[in-house]
Amino acid sequence: xxxxxxxxxxxxxxHILHGVDMAVxxxxxxxxxxxxxxxxxxxxxxxxxxxxxxxxITFRDEEILGHKAFxxxxxxxxxxxxxxxxxxxxxxxxNLQLGEKRGKKAPRWSFEDMYRIFPRLKEREHTExxxxxxxxQQMLTxxxxxxxxxxxxxxxxxxxGLAPKIVELVAEYLxxxxxxxxxxxxxEQKLTIALEISERCYVMGHGAIVFEGTPAALRANAxxxxxxxxx
Numbered sequence: 001x002x003x004x005x006x007x008x009x010x011x012x013x014x015h016i017l018h019g020v021d022m023a024v025x026x027x028x029x030x031x032x033x034x035x036x037x038x039x040x041x042x043x044x045x046x047x048x049x050x051x052x053x054x055x056x057i058t059f060r061d062e063e064i065l066g067h068k069a070f071x072x073x074x075x076x077x078x079x080x081x082x083x084x085x086x087x088x089x090x091x092x093x094x095n096l097q098l099g100e101k102r103g104k105k106a107p108r109w110s111f112e113d114m115y116r117i118f119p120r121l122k123e124r125e126h127t128e129x130x131x132x133x134x135x136x137q138q139m140l141t142x143x144x145x146x147x148x149x150x151x152x153x154x155x156x157x158x159x160x161g162l163a164p165k166i167v168e169l170v171a172e173y174l175x176x177x178x179x180x181x182x183x184x185x186x187x188e189q190k191l192t193i194a195l196e197i198s199e200r201c202y203v204m205g206h207g208a209i210v211f212e213g214t215p216a217a218l219r220a221n222a223x224x225x226x227x228x229x230x231x
Contacts, residue, residue: 001026001183002047002077002152007055007065009039009046009207016042017053018207024152029174029184031194031215033229034204040187041082043204044154047185048072048079059152074101078150082157082187084141088130092121095129095140099147107149108180114143117173135166142173152183159190171197191229195219203228 002024009017017039024030032040046053049069057065064072073079087095096114101107115122118139124132129140138158145153155174159167167190174197177184188194194201195215203211203218205228211218218224 001028001060002185003056003058004043004047005056005058007043007046007053007057009042009051009053011042011051016051016207017046019055020204020207020209022202022209022212024183024185027178027181027183028200029178029186029198031186031188031198031201032204033188033191033194033201033218035229035231036189038204038228039207040204041156042207044079044156044185044187047154048077073148073150076149076151078145078148078153080141080145080153080155080158082160084137086129086132086137086140086144089128091126091128092132092140093125095144096121096147099144101148107147108182109146109149114146117176118143118169135162138162138166138170142170146177146182150182152185153177154185154187156187157189158186159188159193167193191225 004020004022007017007020020043034040042051045051047057049067049072053065059075059077096111120136121139124136158170171193174184186194186198198215201215201218202209203224210228211224
């Protein structure tokens with residue numbers, strides 16, 4: 001579904017990604033792991049057209065590298081940024097409405113789906129998003145992206161700073177996506193959740209892929225974990 005081939009990315013003159021090769025298949029959850037500064041967030045921003053890149057990025061066999069972010073979103077890629085970016089003066093429901101993609105005959109997701117996944121959002125439906133807790137804002141951001149009915153969703157650090165109970169809810173959310181046939185590229189530092197729900201994982205270091213394999217293979221590879229993941 002999504003394939004990166006020899007992707008390089010830059011912030012001005014700074015060379016951040018160095019020949020990244022990776023792929024996400026249909027209905028697959030893939031984890032992108034690594035320490036802060038390894039290039040994980042830059043990778044998803046490059047896919048989304050937010051950072052200048054070189055090489056090749058294809059989605060459903062069509063080249064998307066160099067396209068604008070809105071065009072990439074309309075092709076079926078959703079992006080949940082690390083900083084959440086909710087609209088603080090709008091209510092929960094209004095934020096969700098902004099995520100809707102017009103023109104699709106039968107979207108996979110409804111307001112009722114969102115409230116079923118995260119019942120707390122139903123309770124706060126008419127509350128301004130700016131007064132929500134950090135966990136509630138993360139729920140809202142995840143659901144707003146889903147309202148656009150993406151075929152692939154890229155999620156950057158969804159559990160950062162969240163309480164353990166909310167982390168469990170996020171894990172269930174990701175499993176729900178897979179059950180509905182949505183592919184997921186998960187950028188995550190917490191190995192526990194990433195290895196529990198992903199089918200394959202990549203590890204990044206210094207802007208390059210240094211490991212690709214199954215969660216079981218990563219668990220068994222102490223050298224990779226020690227060199228590129230453990231603090």
